[in-house]
Amino acid sequence: MVPYILRRLLTMIPVLIIVSGITFILMHAAPGGPWDRDPGARQVDANTQKLLTEYYGLDKDPFFQWTTYTFFGENKDGKVVCGAICGNLGPSYRQRGMTIQQILFAPPEGRPWYYSRFGYSLRLAFLAMSVAILIGMPMGILSALKQNTGWDYAAMFISTLGVSIPSFVVAIFLIILFNELDLITIVPKSWDSLGVWVLPAFVLGFGTMSRTARLTRASMLEVIRQDYIRTARSKGLAEGTVITRHMIKNALIPVVTILGPNLAGLITGSFIIETMFSFPGMGRAYVTAIGQRDYSMIMGTTLVFAILISLANISVDIVYGFIDPRIRID
């Protein structure tokens, strides 16, 4: 098991290097630099631009810049500095004096770590995940047990809505609805009370909830037809025991294995929802960086997202190996 996990983690490295390379090439293909592309604000004068370009090393050879950013290289004082592989994601071009890792991972002063942007996104993703599991799984189980009844059709219709309609469109509908009903404040002043998290967490979790419900239903239907269920019934087990011990336990294997990718999807996929609800998370910082053409911020956040997704993909195979002993992984 350990060698397998190590091997999978090692294969992440070339993938991440390529992701970093592609992002870097695309960022450099963009005409203009981060200083001269702010049409709304005052333009930075030519001399300052030149100094800034030199300060951030943007006048160097692009390949050298990339290796410096990703691996290591000399900085302007001639010292060798470790790059992204040491977790050093570089300085932000727009929020001067801050590095990307500070913007993403450092909480406001005097607050615990989960008040950082990453922490906020993580907490929102966990809440959304809870919504998805606590509603999606029972929904799928019930509609499989009551296949082809009104309940089944209703649950499957709702989950088809959730699977196909993008989350920001769901957010639009719900924001307008709740605004008309005057039920809750959409953009709260503080995110300290739990009530204000409900709507964004639900909107974010709706798609995952629907996928979970559909997957649970499909896998339950598969299990219901198995011989061991007939065996369990014929040896006289109570129906409740058959359902909980034999059906659900087996049916949830595929559902549990995709929890990791789901969580990663919720963290990385939340940027539009975060923007719509003015949520102080990583995703909104990313969207802001896009608007400001803060290249190092875009690059750093993309790398963080890519790491999360790669880890999640690996987690599927590992979790599968633990849950289902029939699958041998090495």
Add this chain to the structure above:
Amino acid sequence: MAETPSKIVTFELPEKRRSLWGDAWYRLVRNKASVAGMIIIIAFFLVAMFAGAIANQNPLEVHSGTDYLPPAWIEKGVNGKPSSPEFLLGTDTLGRDVLARVLYGARVSMVVGIVPTLIVLIVGTIVGLIAGFFGGIWDNLLMRFTDIVWSFPDLLFFIIIMIALRDTFIGNLLNGLFLLFAALAMVGWVGEARVVRGQVLSLKEKEFVEAARCIGAKNGRIMFKHIMPNALGPIIIMGAMTVPGMIITEATLGFLGLGMRPASDPNNLPFFVTSWGVLMNEGNAAIHAQPWLLLMPAICVSLVVLAFTFLGDGLRDALDPRMQGTS
């Protein structure tokens, strides 16, 4: 003797042969959800094609003084302006007719749904055929490439590509739509190729391929005449399932302000005027005061995406009855 012909007809009916495809079509049209999906899709296609004839207003004409009108069935909007029967769905910030803009927006969504999907299907099928049939290095290359593409969050990739190349020559073709098509196709073909490859791997061991080889058929003939028609079912299903993803991506990018560039000159109306994503982006600024600006494009996107999902589900059930009822 006069009554006999009707009897003959009843006897002939069961004799009529139905091909496998006819069978699948029969299963498809018996599925109510997918028929509803097809009707919605056809309706939106007609709207997209004849947007100019349906809309009674120019989608780009600025009516000064009549900005932010509410829809016709609301007497007075939040801003106190009375509605006008001329603007059925009201007007936007600049006093442009919302209905006309939504109707024209259908064009972009339909084309974005179809064109990149076709590219994806063609490229993916050919690459998948080659990788699956010849195996070896081709197969290895494809698999390694997929590993990279799949570990890149695709929406982030689209966002980065749109930012980077938006102001270049490619980014300006077709109001920015060309770049969008290219980006969507670039990521999309990989999944398609994997599906086709899987099909080919199992099909090439079948007896009919062996038989074809025995009578001296060349590789190309076996690939395109024997294997591909048998893999067509999954290819069609994949195609139908790809379309909603494309439409959603366009809407998302438009909503982020990274989609197509909306046209603005009312005297020179291009084919692609604006898209639903762009409309939602414009409407988002006034989400509390003027919600109908957002509601209409949001409803349209949801309807079209749902319709394609239902059609895709129906196609899967029809073409692959073994898969019925699963996920």
